[in-house]
Amino acid sequence: MANITAGMVKELRDKTGAGMMDCKAALNEVEGDIEAAIDWLRKKGLAKAAKKAGRVAAEGLIGLAVSGTEGVVVEVNSETDFVARNEQFQQLVRGIAAVALATADDVEAVKAAAYPAGGTVTDAINSAVATIGEHMALRRSKKLGVSAGVIGSYVHGSVGEGLGKIGVLVALESTGKQDELAALGRQIAMHIAAASPQGLDAASIDADVVAREKAILAEKAQASGKPANVVEKIVESGLKTFFKEVTLVEQAFIHDPSKTVAQAVKESEGKVGAPIKLAGFVRFGLGEGVEKQESDFAAEVAAAAGV
Structure with missing residues (x-):
């Protein structure tokens, strides 16, 4: 079993907004893989999509x-x-x-x-x-x-x-x-x-990202006991919503959200x-996708002082 640290739980919680115990459970389920834990939480309906911009910036x-x-x-x-x-x-x-x-x-x-x-x-x-x-x-x-x-x-x-x-x-x-x-x-x-x-548009979104979103939508629908034909419609509808959120041409214009x-x-x-x-x-x-090691300043000072 992977060693799940408090720092890993905090990172997952920051990225998903899920509860601490849910984050810990997700990390245990996937052997500490943060990205897989995000998917696990989303499939359970406990988190939104990963907030890539929330990563620590360089x-x-x-x-x-x-x-x-x-x-x-x-x-x-x-x-x-x-x-x-x-x-x-x-x-x-x-x-x-x-x-x-x-x-x-x-x-x-x-x-x-x-x-x-x-x-x-x-x-x-x-x-x-x-x-x-x-x-x-x-x-x-x-x-x-x-x-x-x-x-x-x-x-x-x-x-x-x-x-x-x-x-x-x-x-x-x-x-x-x-x-x-x-x-x-x-x-x-x-x-x-x-x-x-x-x-820019749906065609420009990475195929792997779309496949991942489809898989999450399908698993959530299947978990609720929906028949295959209904699952397909739910996935199709979910993808339309997804593209409205992530593609420039379909996003609501911040200067006039009515269009x-x-x-x-x-x-x-x-x-x-x-x-x-x-x-x-x-x-x-600045720093998108770059993880910067965080330090405990108080601990560093204590260590330097030989405490």
Whole structure:
């Protein structure tokens, strides 16, 4: 039997909102596997979907740069939040974003690209590490572009121009009025920052994610004794609800919840004066999916003092 710690129970409770004893039981059932425990709780009707954004975040900054019909978002991590407020680190992140905008859409290519102050991006990071005294790393970089239209952008938790805790780009393809498109693009980018969609539409959601959701819906329906034909309808209905929650085009628009994002885009075509295609988006939240080891500060002080 797996050794189930209090920390594991707390992590599962934070991610699901389920009761402590239910979390402990779930972990015992699945030999301590957190993701499997989340599914176990959901099948029992004791938890909602895993809150991926609730994972402990790494520190650092998200950097964003837009020029014409192209934009890029980068994530540069550091060990502490203090570094994010350091002017040298902020300048480094801005510089990396500028380089990434002019480089192939590949994080390794960005690391190897020339940095304006000399050397490569990797050299610039290493130099900052030596000066500031903390480990730093370019974790990811993603570009977005359109042939005609605008790249809308938004930075949440901003600490400076193009820098913050969440960075969003959204691609709107259109030959319409640029100012109207830009205003719409910012509104949608703000929506994405708040609603955190998993994909543009149903077709863009990972097949494994959809299969997992179907399995959970089916098992819950079967557990209630429903016949096969009813289970199938319940799963179909559940998936429709799921897609409304996780796909950008079907989410209720935060600026007007009476309509979906897709409807808001369609209605904006009159102002823009041309058809609009919502072509894609990028959303980087600082430290998404990165587990940071938490320390007991009091215990560390006691240990250092030999208590």
